[in-house]
Amino acid sequence: xxxxxxxxxxxTRGVAKALSVVERGGREAEELLRGLxxxxxxxxxxxxxxAPGVGKSTLVQSLGLALLKREERVAVLAVDPSSPxxxxxxxxxxxxxxxxxxxxxxxxxxxxxGALGGxxxxxxxxxxxxxxAGFDWVVLETVGVGQDEVDVASEVETVVVVTVAGMxxxxxxxxxxxxxxxxxxxxxxxxxxxxDAQVAAIExxxxxxxxxxxxxxxxxxxxxxxxxxxxLLAAMLEHQHxxxxxxxxxxxxxxxxxxxxxRLLSALIQERMRTAHREALALxxxxxxxxxxxxxxxxxxxxxxxxxxxx
Amino acid sequence: xxxxxxxxxxxTRGVAKALSVVERGGREAEELLRGLxxxxxxxxxxxxxxAPGVGKSTLVQSLGLALLKREERVAVLAVDPSSPxxxxxxxxxxxxxxxxxxxxxxxxxxxxxGALGGxxxxxxxxxxxxxxAGFDWVVLETVGVGQDEVDVASEVETVVVVTVAGMxxxxxxxxxxxxxxxxxxxxxxxxxxxxDAQVAAIExxxxxxxxxxxxxxxxxxxxxxxxxxxxLLAAMLEHQHxxxxxxxxxxxxxxxxxxxxxRLLSALIQERMRTAHREALALxxxxxxxxxxxxxxxxxxxxxxxxxxxx
Numbered sequence: 001x002x003x004x005x006x007x008x009x010x011x012t013r014g015v016a017k018a019l020s021v022v023e024r025g026g027r028e029a030e031e032l033l034r035g036l037x038x039x040x041x042x043x044x045x046x047x048x049x050x051a052p053g054v055g056k057s058t059l060v061q062s063l064g065l066a067l068l069k070r071e072e073r074v075a076v077l078a079v080d081p082s083s084p085x086x087x088x089x090x091x092x093x094x095x096x097x098x099x100x101x102x103x104x105x106x107x108x109x110x111x112x113x114g115a116l117g118g119x120x121x122x123x124x125x126x127x128x129x130x131x132x133a134g135f136d137w138v139v140l141e142t143v144g145v146g147q148d149e150v151d152v153a154s155e156v157e158t159v160v161v162v163t164v165a166g167m168x169x170x171x172x173x174x175x176x177x178x179x180x181x182x183x184x185x186x187x188x189x190x191x192x193x194x195x196d197a198q199v200a201a202i203e204x205x206x207x208x209x210x211x212x213x214x215x216x217x218x219x220x221x222x223x224x225x226x227x228x229x230x231x232l233l234a235a236m237l238e239h240q241h242x243x244x245x246x247x248x249x250x251x252x253x254x255x256x257x258x259x260x261x262x263r264l265l266s267a268l269i270q271e272r273m274r275t276a277h278r279e280a281l282a283l284x285x286x287x288x289x290x291x292x293x294x295x296x297x298x299x300x301x302x303x304x305x306x307x308x309x310x311x
Numbered sequence: 312x313x314x315x316x317x318x319x320x321x322x323t324r325g326v327a328k329a330l331s332v333v334e335r336g337g338r339e340a341e342e343l344l345r346g347l348x349x350x351x352x353x354x355x356x357x358x359x360x361x362a363p364g365v366g367k368s369t370l371v372q373s374l375g376l377a378l379l380k381r382e383e384r385v386a387v388l389a390v391d392p393s394s395p396x397x398x399x400x401x402x403x404x405x406x407x408x409x410x411x412x413x414x415x416x417x418x419x420x421x422x423x424x425g426a427l428g429g430x431x432x433x434x435x436x437x438x439x440x441x442x443x444a445g446f447d448w449v450v451l452e453t454v455g456v457g458q459d460e461v462d463v464a465s466e467v468e469t470v471v472v473v474t475v476a477g478m479x480x481x482x483x484x485x486x487x488x489x490x491x492x493x494x495x496x497x498x499x500x501x502x503x504x505x506x507d508a509q510v511a512a513i514e515x516x517x518x519x520x521x522x523x524x525x526x527x528x529x530x531x532x533x534x535x536x537x538x539x540x541x542x543l544l545a546a547m548l549e550h551q552h553x554x555x556x557x558x559x560x561x562x563x564x565x566x567x568x569x570x571x572x573x574r575l576l577s578a579l580i581q582e583r584m585r586t587a588h589r590e591a592l593a594l595x596x597x598x599x600x601x602x603x604x605x606x607x608x609x610x611x612x613x614x615x616x617x618x619x620x621x622x
Contacts, residue, residue, distance in 0.1 A: 030607040033605050033606070033607055034605050034607065034608065036605070037602065037604075037605045038602060040602070041602060051362070051363045051364070052362045052363070052364075053362070053363075053364060250600075253600060254596070254597075254600035257596060257599040257600040257606065258596050258599075258600070260599070260606040261595060261596055261599055261606050261609050261610050261613070262581070264606055264607060264609075264610035265584070265610040265613050265614060265617075266577060266580070266581060268610055268611065268614045269577070269580055269614060269617070269618060270573070270577060272614065272618055273576070276620060284572060285565070285568060285569045285572055286565075288568040288569075288571070288572055289561075289564060289565035289568040289569070291348065291349060291351070291352060293348070294344050294345050294347070294348045295344070295435075295568065295571040295572050295575055296341040296344055296345065296575060297345065298572050298575075299572050299575035299576040299579055300579065302572070302576050303576060303579045303580065303583065305619070306576075306580070306618060306619060307580060307583055307617060307618060307619070308616070308617060308618065308619060309587060
């Protein structure tokens with residue numbers, strides 16, 4: 001059992017221990033989260049997402065350093081889709097961002113969680129842990145561009161989508177999947193030819209979007225030299241300032257609460273299905289596997305055996 | 312209402328219409344799938360997956376052409392995470408694989424489905440449609456490397472994971488997430504420096520895997536010139552031959568049935584929750600949004616109001 005006390009005192013070992021608890025999941029994680037009630041909601045959260053190879057890690061390190069220079073406490077949570085099989089060993093926390101670490105930043109990688117709710121639940125819980133531990137900023141870095149990443153990115157207040165020129169059609173398509181969630185666009189490797197065209201392409205897509213109160217700025221960065229990182233930080237701060245207007249930050253937190261509850265509920269339902277309703281499930285699966293029943297018919301029958309019509 | 316008759320006659324317009332139905336989802340898709348019961352299970356299915364920028368589309372086209380030359384009927388289903396907002400317009404079906412199309416191949420892109428179950432359900436249903444329509448091979452191409460892609464790839468019998476040398480750490484990490492699902496590895500752009508190192512890295516990881524009946528071969532390809540594509544096809548056929556041994560293909564089909572039913576059931580449960588249990592859900596979300604209740608407690612309360620203890 002992890003006591004919230006060490007965590008709340010902001011002690012690094014307590015934080016690391018608490019993060020391991022939420023990564024493992026289970027009852028202990030639930031208890032920990034219950035203990036944090038009323039102590040979260042202060043940290044600013046930023047997600048950095050984009051296709052592999054665009055230079056997210058270098059950009060996150062530069063951003064982290066820029067925030068540390070402003071005397072902010074900064075934690076980076078890197079979410080990797082690496083499997084238990086590879087054990088997340090490919091990206092060691094310490095190897096990834098040496099300058100950020102030696103300047104006093106906190107880094108933690110998080111791999112797939114087998115337990116209740118998977119990676120998005122674990123990442124969301126980790127965000128609360130870092131928030132309660134007193135970090136001013138939590139930067140969530142995601143690897144990849146699938147639904148997982150969209151899910152994880154939607155946990156944060158400000159989403160930065162990183163793209164780069166000249167990676168081919170696939171990247172264009174991948175980018176399209178995260179267009180709606182971007183609050184800021186960074187075109188990284190801005191010293192490359194094609195960067196202007198990339199900026200123009202994104203601005204072209206934005207021009208087609210329905211009008212909204214916030215229009216995502218498009219910022220050029222060269223993470224390896226640090227060029228443009230201050231501009232990116234300014235765009236992030238501008239979006240944070242925007243969130244302070246009206247009920248926007250509260251609404252963002254409510255949306256996050258909705259997603260968390262829905263995700264947990266869905267995981268709990270699956271768990272109960274696999275335990276209390278195990279035999280009905282096994283029978284249905286055998287019938288579909290043999291081609292005797294189509295999957296829709298089987299799923300509807302199971303639903304009726306499982307769900308109350310009314311609360 | 313789409314009649315299975317035109318579809319089963321293998322007429323291209325009937326197939327295209329049926330694919331639109333499963334893409335839209337809803338009751339009409341359910342009816343269509345019910346009509347296909349007993350008519351699926353003959354086609355060989357292959358998934359081609361990997362990070363953006365590795366050259367999957369070109370490789371898929373070369374593979375498709377190689378299969379067409381052997382007088383096989385081939386359909387390519389390209390699964391794009393593009394959003395409704397961009398409308399999937401970035402990758403037109405006809406623009407992508409001109410040679411494959413003019414040689415008589417069938418191509419269809421599928422974007423995110425808003426209806427029941429999302430993209431993985433729609434892709435799985437589309438696979439059945441193409442199977443019932445009499446295609447010998449269905450090649451499923453996925454864009455991206457997140458959980459969505461892993462889900463979709465697990466619908467097929469043979470999974471080819473495409474990688475490429477020199478795309479940085481992100482790709483290494485992303486690759487790790489799909490290590491377990493690969494039946495064949497292709498190292499594309501094999502003419503680049505670093506290809507040997509990439510092959511060695513994959514073989515090194517495979518050497519760490521627990522022993523199994525099937526050891527994924529690692530094949531070098533240069534999709535742009537067609538070099539190595541015959542070797543990749545041979546590796547795929549070898550894996551298909553392996554599936555013919557014992558109960559392996561049957562087991563693969565059962566695993567797929569399990570995932571489909573679980574996915575549909577989970578979507579149906581969410582649907583019922585949002586309708587019949589709407590008020591309880593709204594109350595719980597408000598409490599969590601205000602920080603009065605933690606998300607785990609809220610989810611457990613909802614579960615008890617929603618689920619029968621026993622079937």
